[in-house]
Amino acid sequence: MPEDANGTLRLPGRLHFGFGVRAQLAALVGGRRVLAVVDPFLKGTRFYDETVGNLGNVRVFDGVTPELPADSLDVALVGDFEPEVVVGIGGGSALDAAKLIALLFAHGGPLSRYYGENQVPGPCVPVIALPTTAGTGSEVTPVAVVADPAREVKVGISSPFLVPAAALVDPELTLGSPRSVTAFSGIDALVHAVESYTARAFDPDWTATPPVFTGRNALTEPIALQAARQITRWLPVAVAQPGDRLARHEVAQGALLAGIAFGSTGTHLCHALQYPIGALTKTPHGLGTGLLLPYAIRALTRDRTVAARLATLFDGDPVDRVTEVNRAIGVPSTLAEIGVGAEQLPRIAELALASRRLIAIAPIEPSHGLLLDILEHAHAGDPG
Ligand SMILES: NC(=O)c1ccc[n+]([C@@H]2O[C@H](COP(=O)([O-])OP(=O)(O)OC[C@H]3O[C@@H](n4cnc5c(N)ncnc54)[C@H](O)[C@@H]3O)[C@@H](O)[C@H]2O)c1
Ligand SMILES: [Fe+2]
Incomplete structure (x- = not known):
């Protein structure tokens, strides 16, 4: 199996x-x-x-x-x-x-x-x-x-x-939540869905205590897929028309499904990188994970198996689709814009690498070099 x-x-x-x-x-x-x-x-x-x-x-x-x-x-x-x-x-x-x-x-x-x-x-x-x-x-x-x-x-x-x-x-x-709260919490939910869907698959030892985050698995996969599609489609509508009840319903359902999925699988690259960036810039969690998502996807698609999985999540090119959503809802597109200096990138990569629990869930080998590469592209605003 x-x-x-x-x-x-x-x-x-x-x-x-x-x-x-x-x-x-x-x-x-x-x-x-x-x-x-x-x-x-x-x-x-x-x-x-x-x-x-x-x-x-x-x-x-x-x-x-x-x-x-x-x-x-x-x-x-x-x-x-x-x-x-x-x-x-x-x-x-x-x-x-x-x-x-x-x-x-x-x-x-x-x-x-x-x-x-x-x-x-x-x-x-x-x-x-x-x-x-x-x-x-x-x-x-x-x-x-x-x-x-x-x-x-x-x-x-x-x-x-x-x-x-x-x-x-x-x-x-x-319904009454401010535009930025809708945008940043909603894009975080999309990151949860994408990271759950692309998580590494483990074969746990069921005779021992399983890890809390068990990696991508048969039960979470359809849930994460549905969550990503629903949020990508409806989040820009909920941000543009905050009173749209259907959009609020779809985004709330998508975020719940994403939570169900990642609550078992875990999240990985964007989350590991956001924690030090959040601490440094005092920016909201979702702003950081959302900003990083296109750059992390770009790095993930270098692996052909992961690229094939990502292609099933989005209509069209995954990097382009996520970049479009970010632009539509007002997520900044570069780390430079939120005050991160180029000289801080190596230390951020080091701190992210120390989040071993998160990093272990990534589907590709998360070396310091890979994390730094994602950060450099995110700093320059070049999804590659
Ligand atoms: N436990 C988990 O699984 C998990 C997952 C991801 C993030 N987090 C954590 O969650 C936090 C972020 O949560 P969040 O994105 O929901 O933001 P938040 O809870 O920090 O809220 C942001 C702001 O919005 C306000 N607010 C909340 N709902 C509102 C509404 N309906 N109308 C008006 N104002 C409203 C809050 O008072 C606050 O000022 C971070 O601390 C992050 O680390 C936890
Ligand atoms: Fe999150």
């Missing part, structure tokens, strides 16, 4: 998608004591009343800080409130915060104990996730990302125990 004949999917026990599904929140909570981790933008909106407002025994934490510094979450644990369930409502940062707070309640801190893969010792407080951006897929994935002041780049905590217990993905919650 080929290496990608096996399959892994890790999913919430309950997953509802569509306009209006947020109304299921109170039923899912079922009267349990709730800590609600709420994105600050929600305060005073009707969505707040329609979700958190309907819960009985609830305490609210709305202090999610941008970039999610690791020590910013401890305040959510102050006092003697012991939640039976944690509800996360917001963008990827708020959902990651909810997942990590649920981890801290169950197993204690500091978070640095859990950095890396499979370090979470057991089940966490169950999380119900409601995303308000169409992008990260955090509502279904086994990973959360934090900034640790002691480290140069953001760090991931990955464990099957971080997969939320339930997710309610309601495109209505994304």
Whole structure:
């Protein structure tokens, strides 16, 4: 059998998608004591009343800080409130915060104990996730990302125990999101789909603990394919016409499917390279992964097998298609534009190479030279 004949999917026990599904929140909570981790933008909106407002025994934490510094979450644990369930409502940062707070309640801190893969010792407080951006897929994935002041780049905590217990993905919650948030979170979802679809295939040892990210596999492949096609077609529409309900629906579904796919396979080149670039330039995660995507695709297509896979994802030339989408939604086209100096490229490649978990998922040998080549083309704006 080929290496990608096996399959892994890790999913919430309950997953509802569509306009209006947020109304299921109170039923899912079922009267349990709730800590609600709420994105600050929600305060005073009707969505707040329609979700958190309907819960009985609830305490609210709305202090999610941008970039999610690791020590910013401890305040959510102050006092003697012991939640039976944690509800996360917001963008990827708020959902990651909810997942990590649920981890801290169950197993204690500091978070640095859990950095890396499979370090979470057991089940966490169950999380119900409601995303308000169409992008990260955090509502279904086994990973959360934090900034640790002691480290140069953001760090991931990955464990099957971080997969939320339930997710309610309601495109209505994304309708008011600003143009740049729609664009950057949406393009990140396209990167998730492409990296999942092109991930290396592994043949895990099923008698041992499998890695959290198991590479491209039989179950994720059709999901990633559908996600990439849907996002490529509809993201430019959602950015140009933010009130277009069909476009919001399609992009939200695409981002969810991409999350389901990459949550099992993992992501690779663009993600490994974005972490140091994000730390250096303080630019959003999706801006960086999206900017890099055409250049990473160009490097990947040097391998004929990977090129053939990429050709099935896009109508026309993959580099051209992704470049068109980026241009249409306002993703900068060069690293120079976001303030990266040419002299910084070798160090960025070094830091990316240190993300071994991500790099191992790449379908081609990710040497320092290859990463530097991608960065140099992305700096000059030459997809080659
Ligand atoms: N856990 C995962 O699987 C995973 C995957 C990819 C990225 N991430 C992480 O997710 C974060 C990025 O998440 P994101 O792209 O969703 O952005 P975000 O959560 O950082 O939100 C960006 C901004 O948009 C606001 N916002 C969110 N939804 C809105 C809405 N509907 N209307 C108006 N404003 C809204 C937020 O308040 C914030 O100011 C990064 O920290 C990244 O590392 C996690
Ligand atoms: Fe991402």
